[in-house]
Amino acid sequence: MKALFLALVTLIALAACSISPNFTPTPALTNTPVAAATSALTATATVPPRPTATSTPLPTPTFTPTPQPEQAMVEAAGALRDGEFSAAIQKYQAVLDGSSTPDQVEQARLDQAYATARSGDPQVAIKLLTQFIDQHPESARVADAWFYLGEIHFDRAAWQDSIAAYQNYLEQRDDLIADYVDERIGDADTQLNDHANAAKSYAAALTQAVATSNVANLHEKLALAYRQQGNSAAAVAQYDAILSFAQQPRYRAQILLAAGQTLIDAGETEDGFERFTELVNTYPDRNEAYQALLALVNASVPVYEFQRGLVDYYARQYDAAIAAFERFIAANADHGNAHYYIGLSYKGAGNINAALKAFDETIAQHPEAPRWGDAWIEKANTQAVGGDVAGAVTTLTTFVQQNPKAPQAPTALWNAAGMLEDSGDFKRAIELNLQLQTDYPNDVNASEALFDAGLDAFRINEHETALEAWRTLSNTYPLSELHAASLLWQGKVANDRALLSQLATSNTYYGLRAGDILSDTAGLPFVPGNFAVDPDEGRAEAEQWLANALQTTPEALRTLPEVVLTDARFKRGSEFWRLGKLSEGKAEFLALHEAYIDDAAVMYALAIYYRDIGLYYPSIAAATRLVRLSPAGSVENAPLFLQRLAYPIYYAHLILPEAQAHNIDPMIIFSLMRAESLFDGAVTSSAAAGGLMQIIPPTGEQIARDLGWANYQQSDLYRPFISVKFGVYYLRRYGLDFLDGDMYAAWAAYNGGPGNAQRWQAASNGDTDLFVENISLGETRLYIDRLRENLAWYQRLYGQ
Incomplete structure (x- = not known):
């Protein structure tokens, strides 16, 4: 359990990822x-199903050689959804070549053009979309064709054509997703160096985006457009608008740097350097702080030496950091922490001996320093990195013996036990793990120390010691995340089938493992599957059950409420989804989900709606939330239909x-x-x-x-x-x-x-x-x- 920590303090662990006798492992999947968010029609995204697509994919049926138009549309939509663009194009052509209705022909032409663009053939797609607009000038689908053309031209860097197409889309669809389209127009104008029009487009997008997650991005783009026009005051106002609501340190650091640089570029150096000083003092661990520090130093602006050292340290400029801390030591009597950070800097630079000397200086000469206890911990870490694991363990145990009430004492025992486990000294690791729990029973690692003591004892066949540790854990820490794990290991090692049977009533991992052990299952159990199920099996019964619980009717549950249908998030999400902007559509739908998260009836209706349009992740989220709000309380107690909504078999084919x-x-x-x-x-x-x-x-x-x-x-x-x-x-x-x-x-x-x-x-x-x-x-x-x-x-x- 402690190996993750040891990977940080030992060099050996760094090589473990590349172990392989036959090949060099490819990077891990995550x-x-x-x-x-995707930014273009040809961007990496799954294609949404068209309205004719089935709601739940099943094993591929046997198609007739000449399908009817309705069936061909279904097949084409399925191929498009699956990313089989060539097949989709062919199936749409079958619709066009068959005895199709005018509406089917119109839809097939548009979707075939879309599939062509997705297949990577923009020139043909442009031709097909242009023909569509000419052939169906009065169609409501013309707006979609203009949007697709805007996306394709944008991808091709045909900026003027892209702007024209987007503007035609806006004329037909008004302001439904105007923030997205205006932003794209602004991006195209920026590429054309037309920063005045870019600023107008970004400002227009901001007026539409007040309730979306893209506000900060638009403020940034607008600020840059103003900077390009030399309007520094307007640009800084945009950055300050971001700082008024941004919370993440990483992002705030980026914006502070941009605001400061804008002021400096405009000749307002004093105000700009004030922003840089704030950045250095507030976010020393960010790379932006290092950039600000360089500007301050180059301009001979005074910087607090300790803070300068911190910024250099986090930027891995170790020599500069050491020099800054040494200047701080020379000028300040209270400098214990500076020795600590000099030690970290030498450690980062790979100078083990110098690092140990600095930590020893902190320990021996500066017991008043806030980082004094941390210096013991880091000294041990440095010894371990240098290969002296025995010395590291001695440093940690000595610290605990001399300073049992220090806040770092439990961490010292925890780290020492981990080092011993890593070096194979499980017997000594058991002692330290047990000591940690005995002396510091309320420490955050106390229950895990008991669990590890049990595992360490199991590894060296001291089963009674292992069982005693696990029993202490299960009796003392019933709320621990490792409580079930301790029960499993007790039942396994002691062959206590009654204990395993009790644990096996749980559907958690350890409960399932207990069941596997009881059934003598080697590996994973196998159960033959039946995947040719009706996706709506049990739906009527589930809706009646839910209607009874909510005191409504099944018919009411099958329809999205008017308040949802008229919600801007629903409208925008549906438009984005229909146009193939899946990430943007999903973001709107998830915001809608949060707005109605405590309304069980809405959650059910959304789960079905999302399923039927192929938006599976939000459908699962809505179904799971629904059962928690319902009398069932959990998925396992819900009707079968709702359970399958939470655990579906999409893409079975x-x-x-x-x-x-x-x-x-x-x-x-x-x-x-x-x-x-x-x-x-x-x-x-x-x-x-x-x-x-x-x-x-x-x-x-x-x-x-x-x-x-x-x-x-x-x-x-x-x-x-x-x-x-x-x-x-x-x-x-x-x-x-x-x-x-x-x-x-x-x-x-x-x-x-x-x-x-x-x-x-x-x-x-x-x-x-x-x-x-x-x-x-x-x-x-x-x-x-x-x-x-x-x-x-x-x-x-x-x-x-």
């Missing part, structure tokens, strides 16, 4: 989805054949996709992982090479049929095949990297539970819990 091809239980893929993206094909994580299966770009390139995928490009990761194919392949090739068929290890490899998973596996001696506890990456450890719990849900809801 989860924790975070939506990222893509998942089932890939799972079969790679001999993987489809339920495992559904469980993984729900954990990775919540079936949101447009999502991008903070680690740049994208698409349904959350594959990062370097991994996508590796898979494309493995599969010989022609003309691969990064945007392909957002095409569902490719994402599923690549993700299932990765789970098989770099997970199961690489890790001896162990699905737990394969899951860990998918999230934390094959090299890490191999290392954790090697240290577990074939014990699944020990493998899971060996996982040193917090995100990956929680990922295993989530996948195991998801699998149990899918087996309950879709098992034969």
